[in-house]
Amino acid sequence: MVIFELGPTKQLNSVIIDFFRKKRVEDINWKEEVRTLEGQNLLLSYTVASKMITKHRFDFSYQKKFLELLTIHLETVKANRTLIYHALGGLCKREKEPEQYHDVFYPVFEIGNIDILTEVNMIILKESTKLISHGTTGLNTWQASQALADWAIQTTSVKNKTILELGSGVGLTGLVISSSTPCNKYIFTDRNKEVLSLLKYNVKHNCDETLVDENNPEGGVMLFSGLVKRCKVEVRKLDWPRLRQGIFNEIESIDLIFTADVIYDEFINLPFLNAIRMFLDNGTKAAIIAYARRNSETMRALRETLVWMELKYKDLETVQPKYLGWEASPTVDLIQVTK
Known part of the structure; x- marks a missing residue:
């Protein structure tokens, strides 16, 4: 930043x-x-x-x-x-x-106050020039990532919290939250090799201080840690469809799970929600899922799976752009999931 x-x-x-x-x-x-x-x-x-x-x-x-x-x-x-x-x-x-790849700029400021500001926070991310690259869509920032970050700035629920994000992609959500909210720690995770490489690069180049920089990580070893202002950040490899119980011995207690635009196919609902359930069973208070309304059937299937797994959920108030200039259409929904 x-x-x-x-x-x-x-x-x-x-x-x-x-x-x-x-x-x-x-x-x-x-x-x-x-x-x-x-x-x-x-x-x-x-x-x-x-x-x-x-x-x-x-x-x-x-x-x-x-x-x-x-x-x-x-x-x-x-x-x-x-x-x-x-x-x-x-x-x-x-x-x-x-x-x-090219560089994409994300100014973070209260949009209504632009005429009285003298400076803004600027997050600069390296992103793919193509929507699909190396067989994944995770090398670009998507709408729900910006909406989730905007919501986190507008709420008080992240204060002093440790947050783990499933499917961080290129890292915008966590970099906005770690630089613009009083959260305690933010853990970026992904499982695709190309995405992890780009994610680490972006987090590292937006950090104020580097604490750990691992060049040859293996398994679930942490790839990077640093400081963004007073918030500690980490980048970890986490294959959530194959999440193992031992991971909870490697990371500290997680207060909140964040995830944005990872639900695009109903066939991943079960492994995705199984991962969330494992975190909830290990002390995590809630998971916040952000998704754009692109496919009503996929979202219907997600809600049905939540009911089948006996997980509680509620729809949060629809967020509007206030600190990031993302497109408000299609609407981005946020769901809070608890036990």
């Missing part, structure tokens, strides 16, 4: 943040300040020409579209477009062939 300082012209900050979070360019509200050469120069210096962008592999196609639609807007309002044309030409000269 890094602290990203916003520009001195507060009216442009919403445009700057929209750029970093890759808001649909057609929906960006171009401020009057972009009509002046001074405003354009300032906007460029905090977006496509910023050190943050030149240092990382930020989506070239998005940068290009951002500048193209800005020129169209300036033409519409009959403003000078010379600076933007020059920036667009420079961007095209350094455009590269699409890579396997």
Whole structure:
């Protein structure tokens, strides 16, 4: 996580943040300040020409579209477009062939207060440029991960808690929670080799301090641990469909289980809920499951399996974007599961 300082012209900050979070360019509200050469120069210096962008592999196609639609807007309002044309030409000269991975930025701030902020927390994740890569969808951030993180910031239930996440993917949920809430410890887990490698990379590069960095882990050995602010974080390999009782001798007591967008097929419901039950049987208070409403049959099957396993569940209040700029459609549901 890094602290990203916003520009001195507060009216442009919403445009700057929209750029970093890759808001649909057609929906960006171009401020009057972009009509002046001074405003354009300032906007460029905090977006496509910023050190943050030149240092990382930020989506070239998005940068290009951002500048193209800005020129169209300036033409519409009959403003000078010379600076933007020059920036667009420079961007095209350094455009590269699409890579396997790129860097994705996640500004974390109270969205309604953008006009009074001078800086925001910025989580930067390395993610796949493809939705499916190496036979998995776990190399990208999905909607429910952002919704679960947003919910955790808005609630008080994570204070001083130790949280373990099943299927952490590239790590956004845990990095947001560990950097923006008073949780005590966050344990990232996954079972896919490629996902674990990327997960470790992302957690390590967003940590304030490294405690353990294991290069050749075996079995369930911890891959990494560090500190994000005051929260201790760990990355572990955990194959939850084959969860063994001995794992509870290796990790400390877990207060909460978090999981987001891991339910996509009803055939994994039983092993998934068996893993949750094992944690509940070993002292975990509750599991929070976040999922986007993509397939009603899959969700119906999940609820039926919960009833069949005699696990209690309740629907939590639907969360809306407040600290992360995720799409609110389709709706993301959150279920709390207890014994």
